Amino acid sequence: MPNIVAQLSLVIWPLVAILLFKRLSPLVASFWTIVGGYLFLPVKVSFELPLIPSLNKESISVISALVGCVLLGKVRLSQLPQSKWAKVMIIAGLLFPVATVLTNREPAFNGEFYIQAMPLKEAITLILNRYILLIPFLLGALLVRSLDDGITVLRHLVLAGVIYSPFIIVEVLLSPQLHTWIYGFFPHSFAQQIRFGGYRPVVFMGHGLLVANFAAIVFVAAVGLWKARQKILYIPSIFFVIYLALILVVCKTVGAWILGVLGAVIMIFTSAKMGVKIVSAIAIFIFLYPIMSIFGFVPRDWLVEVIGEVWPDRALSLAFRFHHEQMMLEHSLEKFMFGWGGWNRNRVFGSVTDGYWIIVLSKYGLASYAVLFGLPMLAVLSGYRVVCKIGSRVGQRVTAVYCVIICLMMIDQIPNASQDSWVLFIYGCAIGLFVPIKSAVKNNARVKFARPQRIEVG
Structure with missing residues (x-):
């Protein structure tokens, strides 16, 4: 059971955010509000209110950053990211939960017992939950401008x-x-x-x-x-x-x-250009992973066999994950486009879900998967288009490191579920960075780069 310190920390964090926004720039304050909350606030502690998503370390941090940007940072959040594809994905991502509710108006049988149908009012909760999920991405895309x-x-x-x-x-x-x-x-x-x-x-x-x-x-x-x-x-x-x-x-x-x-x-x-090419290919593979799994293009048995020669215990763990992913994937095919929704309706009795990709696919379907995995892929591919044209060595290297770390985070979503608020913030920062660079390159403008400087602390 959480103690009073755990509950107070969630209550106090918005006050911490106010102090950050009063002392730091909106970008830096948003970073530490979101990342700091993820690093230091307690997990599995939340406040439950009707219709709205749980107020936990993730949601409280991102809402605090949102309010801080609007009230103290004077950031106009009525705007959407400059990338047209990011705009399409965000708008679609907010609408798809409604389709998930409308296609799950009947009870679901998980292999042992029935789970109730999703009421229409659940659409409100899912839309709010999706918006809170996308806030870090929006903030990163709006605050990073150079x-x-x-x-x-x-x-x-x-x-x-x-x-x-x-x-x-x-x-x-x-x-x-x-x-x-x-x-x-x-x-x-x-x-x-x-x-x-x-x-x-x-x-x-x-x-x-x-x-x-x-x-x-x-x-x-x-x-x-x-x-x-x-x-x-x-x-x-x-x-x-x-x-x-x-x-x-x-x-x-x-x-x-x-x-x-x-x-x-x-x-x-590798050079910056070659590195971005490599991770772009990996990002596309990760994005297509569900489709490749359905058609048997992922060499699961071979991977288990190869890893088993080096780490037998890790091979057993991987085989366990693959087995349960296959169970969930077969279940997901019954509602492939918009998923089974929440309340464990997406689970097959006895299954274990570890990977974020199968959680998203089974809960919200291919449509939402395309949004939540399309945003990081979009960031990496935007970096690919930039790095091939930019003349600054520093600009190329910074572009490469964003593409590489985003690709690594995408890879981790196959075996694990770690696409948390700070990860979405990094995705957004990459989009915010690449669009003005692309525009400057197109207009033959000189792209500025940061010289060594003292990090902002106050």
């Missing part, structure tokens, strides 16, 4: 990893206890956090996988800034690369290690 802004976000992302690292180290040494000590309960299975004869940190994210994946992303962001010759707090980025690499190692998660190494290899050993 290459300087894009580099600022990357610097703060690396700084967030450095600030979080002492908590990670404490839990590696003492076991994952911080959430219990501060908020009164442990949010997940403790046994899943035991790896390689020790512990992987959970801190306040809810699971060691999420911490490790965050560590992988901030590490790759540091590598990108190093390759772009950008400093943080007047310190060469190479020192952050080395330190965050060590933090990634102690997170003891093989999947995150693979993501971190893949991102670093692309950033270090």
Whole structure:
């Protein structure tokens, strides 16, 4: 059971956001309101009100950022991102939940018992929930307007990893206890956090996988800034690369290690243009993953066999995931376009859902999947169009690091569900960055880039 500190932290966070918006620019304040809330607020604690989505760490953080931008940052949120395809996806994404409700007006049988039909009023809740989900993307797309802004976000992302690292180290040494000590309960299975004869940190994210994946992303962001010759707090980025690499190692998660190494290899050993081409191809593959799974183009048996030769226990885990994904995929085909809706109507009795892709596909159908996975793919492909034309080396490298980290986050949505508010914010920042660069290139204008500067703290 959560203690009073857990509940008070959610109540106090909007006040923290007010202080941030009074002291910092709207972009930086939004970053720390959203990312800071994700990093430090408790999981599985919420306030439940009728018709509106749960008020938890994610929704409170993004609503606080939204209100801060409007009231204190004077940001006009009536506008949509400059990208026309982003506009189409956002509008469609807000309308598709209505279709999900209208096509689920009958009870659903999950293999053991019936689950009630979705009432029409549930459409209001789903629309609000989808809007809250997309707020970070909208804010990122509206607030990032130049290459300087894009580099600022990357610097703060690396700084967030450095600030979080002492908590990670404490839990590696003492076991994952911080959430219990501060908020009164442990949010997940403790046994899943035991790896390689020790512990992987959970801190306040809810699971060691999420911490490790965050560590992988901030590490790759540091590598990108190093390759772009950008400093943080007047310190060469190479020192952050080395330190965050060590933090990634102690997170003891093989999947995150693979993501971190893949991102670093692309950033270090390929040109910016080649790196963006590689991740663009991967992003398209991830976007098409459900269709490829349906037609049997994903070599699941081969992957299990190859991994089994190196990590037999990981191969068993992967085979388990593939088996349950197939169960859910077959169930999803019955309502393929708009899904089965909420209340576990999308679940087959006895199934386990880990991947974000199958959760979205089974709940909301291919239409919503195309939005929630189309936005990051759009960002990566926009970066591809930019990097092939931009003349600035710094601009190319910054474009590449955004494309690489977005691709890595897309990859993680296949085995895991980590597309949280801060991830959507990064997607939006990329869109906001690439559109003005594309416009400047088209008009033969000179694209500005950020010189080493002190990171904004107040």
